[in-house]
Amino acid sequence: MVELGAFCLLMAITCYGLELWGGGSWLRRLAALSSGGAAAALVDALLRRALESGHWPFAITYEFALAFACSGTLIHLLWEWRGGVHTAGAFTLAPVLGLTLWAQFSMLPSAQRIQPLPLALQSIWFPLHVAPAALAYGAFALTGGAGVMRLLWPWLENRVQVTEPEWVEALIARGVTFGYPWLSTAMIFGMVWAQMAWGSYWSWDIKEVWTLITWLFYTLFLHLRLLRGWHGRRMGWLALIGLGLVLFTFTGVGWLARRVGLESLHVF
Amino acid sequence: MKDLPFQDRPFLGRLQFDWLWRSAWRLLSSPRLAVGLFLALAFCAALGTLFPQEPPQANLSAWMEMIHQRYGSQASLYASLGLFHIYHTPLFITLVGALVSNTLACTLRRALSIWRATQRAPRVIQADAFYHRLTCHHAAFAMSSLMRGLEAARSALNHHHYRITAARRGDVDYLYGERHRWARWATLVTHGAVILLMAALLLRGSLAWRELRVQLAPGQAYPVGHHTPWEVRLDRFSSRALGDGQSVEYQAHLTLLSQGQPVAEHGVRVNSPLSYGGLRVYLFSFGSREAFVVVDIVHDPSFLPVILSAALMVGGLSCTFAFPTHQLWVRVAPGEIWIAGRTSRDPLGFERHFRRLAQELEARLAEAGKEVGDG
Numbered sequence: 255m256v257e258l259g260a261f262c263l264l265m266a267i268t269c270y271g272l273e274l275w276g277g278g279s280w281l282r283r284l285a286a287l288s289s290g291g292a293a294a295a296l297v298d299a300l301l302r303r304a305l306e307s308g309h310w311p312f313a314i315t316y317e318f319a320l321a322f323a324c325s326g327t328l329i330h331l332l333w334e335w336r337g338g339v340h341t342a343g344a345f346t347l348a349p350v351l352g353l354t355l356w357a358q359f360s361m362l363p364s365a366q367r368i369q370p371l372p373l374a375l376q377s378i379w380f381p382l383h384v385a386p387a388a389l390a391y392g393a394f395a396l397t398g399g400a401g402v403m404r405l406l407w408p409w410l411e412n413r414v415q416v417t418e419p420e421w422v423e424a425l426i427a428r429g430v431t432f433g434y435p436w437l438s439t440a441m442i443f444g445m446v447w448a449q450m451a452w453g454s455y456w457s458w459d460i461k462e463v464w465t466l467i468t469w470l471f472y473t474l475f476l477h478l479r480l481l482r483g484w485h486g487r488r489m490g491w492l493a494l495i496g497l498g499l500v501l502f503t504f505t506g507v508g509w510l511a512r513r514v515g516l517e518s519l520h521v522f
Numbered sequence: 523m524k525d526l527p528f529q530d531r532p533f534l535g536r537l538q539f540d541w542l543w544r545s546a547w548r549l550l551s552s553p554r555l556a557v558g559l560f561l562a563l564a565f566c567a568a569l570g571t572l573f574p575q576e577p578p579q580a581n582l583s584a585w586m587e588m589i590h591q592r593y594g595s596q597a598s599l600y601a602s603l604g605l606f607h608i609y610h611t612p613l614f615i616t617l618v619g620a621l622v623s624n625t626l627a628c629t630l631r632r633a634l635s636i637w638r639a640t641q642r643a644p645r646v647i648q649a650d651a652f653y654h655r656l657t658c659h660h661a662a663f664a665m666s667s668l669m670r671g672l673e674a675a676r677s678a679l680n681h682h683h684y685r686i687t688a689a690r691r692g693d694v695d696y697l698y699g700e701r702h703r704w705a706r707w708a709t710l711v712t713h714g715a716v717i718l719l720m721a722a723l724l725l726r727g728s729l730a731w732r733e734l735r736v737q738l739a740p741g742q743a744y745p746v747g748h749h750t751p752w753e754v755r756l757d758r759f760s761s762r763a764l765g766d767g768q769s770v771e772y773q774a775h776l777t778l779l780s781q782g783q784p785v786a787e788h789g790v791r792v793n794s795p796l797s798y799g800g801l802r803v804y805l806f807s808f809g810s811r812e813a814f815v816v817v818d819i820v821h822d823p824s825f826l827p828v829i830l831s832a833a834l835m836v837g838g839l840s841c842t843f844a845f846p847t848h849q850l851w852v853r854v855a856p857g858e859i860w861i862a863g864r865t866s867r868d869p870l871g872f873e874r875h876f877r878r879l880a881q882e883l884e885a886r887l888a889e890a891g892k893e894v895g896d897g
Contacts, residue, residue: 451792454732
């Protein structure tokens with residue numbers, strides 16, 4: 255099912271891209287349909303894993319990557335329904351596709367295998383902490399893709415039929431304002447869980463610190479929007495840096511902890 | 523004339539004081555300062571993940587030995603720069619303090635401006651050019667009477683919960699509608715919650731205490747101390763294999779005693795501490811052949827205020843982002859209705875809302891026209 259999800263995402267990106275290059279409006283409908291197919295396939299893959307393992311499907315990196323991609327696709331569909339996505343799907347869905355391909359084709363089968371849930375994760379706070387994080391990351395992935403579109407705008411407007419770049423900036427802002435409260439919620443639930451499990455809601459663990467850095471970065475983004483001169487391409491760069499931070503917090507922290515020789519309660 | 527400089531002195535002094543005060547206030551309440559502080563804090567936080575940080579209540583000499591082995595002659599230099607306890611250095615604490623002051627000043631300034639805005643009467647009558655200047659504008663032809671056109675516009679706005687103010691100039695009627703006006707205050711709730719959160723964290727520094735890695739053999743009691751009458755006793759330690767065939771759950775049956783009398787008991791497991799009167803006892807590890815267990819005893823009164831203020835912050839954020847203030851201006855002239863609007867956030871969402879509202883207005887006007895025709 256994950257392969258089907260990846261195929262549907264590729265199809266959606268292609269249709270949005272062709273529409274951008276002057277294709278008919280039927281391409282847009284096909285793109286939205288493909289996005290729906292991708293979301294259904296990813297939800298199905300997660301549900302199957304949940305039923306097979308008997309626990310929430312966020313326990314290992316592979317499962318969280320799927321949840322991350324799934325939430326990105328669902329948020330994209332929500333935006334399609336609420337309007338304003340236009341042809342940006344060609345860019346916003348690209349990080350989601352990249353993530354799905356990475357999880358499915360570059361991870362070892364042993365890293366994809368269902369594992370028994372460690373004792374520390376057997377808590378109601380586990381889904382309450384991880385699900386909002388997946389939602390936040392999904393929104394930030396779409397935002398990063400929109401950031402790339404904003405950066406390529408001068409190149410795009412000479413080649414394809416596009417209107418003003420402001421709507422891409424509005425899309426970036428929409429992504430951040432959607433993801434930021436979810437990231438904050440994930441942090442709060444994580445704090446409650448840490449208090450229940452270890453007796454300390456904040457212990458400057460490397461994963462906690464990089465989540466805080468990501469949160470500080472998006473706080474900075476929201477404040478920069480109020481300042482003059484921080485629109486246009488700069489906003490594109492900010493969205494892209496934000497996505498970089500999200501991906502580093504997700505996949506790079508374990509590597510950094512091993513390299514520096516730090517102990518982490520979140521790296522196992 | 524000779525006396526003038528003396529008379530001027532207090533005035534000049536007051537001017538200088540005013541200037542200084544205004545400059546300091548402008549700097550303190552500036553979003554640019556906030557941006558600089560976010561960057562500085564993020565940088566310091568990232569730096570702290572490049573060096574091992576001194577663990578609380580660790581065996582310091584063993585830890586320093588490990589540091590010296592790893593960093594050699596540079597260990598002392600790094601230690602003097604505070605790189606091994608970066609989150610407790612004066613620099614980091616100053617940055618956090620500056621951020622709290624900045625948040626407080628911004629909140630006050632914002633509160634004043636929002637208060638003034640809410641006290642001001644809305645500008646209902648706008649020039650004709652204003653309607654075309656806004657990105658979202660629409661013109662509808664009203665074939666029915668002026669009164670019916672006005673009614674149609676009113677009911678469309680009412681249907682979407684706009685608060686309406688009306689005015690009239692000559693034979694033109696004007697409406698001003700606003701919704702989610704209250705959401706402006708949500709941003710103050712968010713910023714206020716950040717200040718509360720920081721205050722709660724101060725509580726942690728001054729009132730919280732922890733007894734870490736306490737070893738307990740079965741039957742042994744450990745006096746908690748910290749001016750409490752409590753002792754923690756290990757009654758027994760047990761383990762059981764879980765259904766998945768691979769995990770084993772460990773459980774330490776602990777009793778909390780007050781002056782020798784049991785006041786609470788609990789089978790302490792991972793994610794399930796013993797909790798009594800603000801005290802929590804956590805199972806950390808256990809010795810070989812279940813000879814002893816290692817527990818952490820924690821008293822942290824800041825937990826609840828921190829979580830409540832963080833939840834308040836998220837509530838404020840959600841209201842700010844989910845309920846942007848929408849403003850609409852309607853001009854009802856004989857035969858024609860203009861409508862224009864703007865939003866504080868999410869222009870894409872507003873564009874869709876505005877389109878729907880304009881369609882609804884058209885439908886109501888058509889219905890009114892039909893009624894007039896039928897009449």
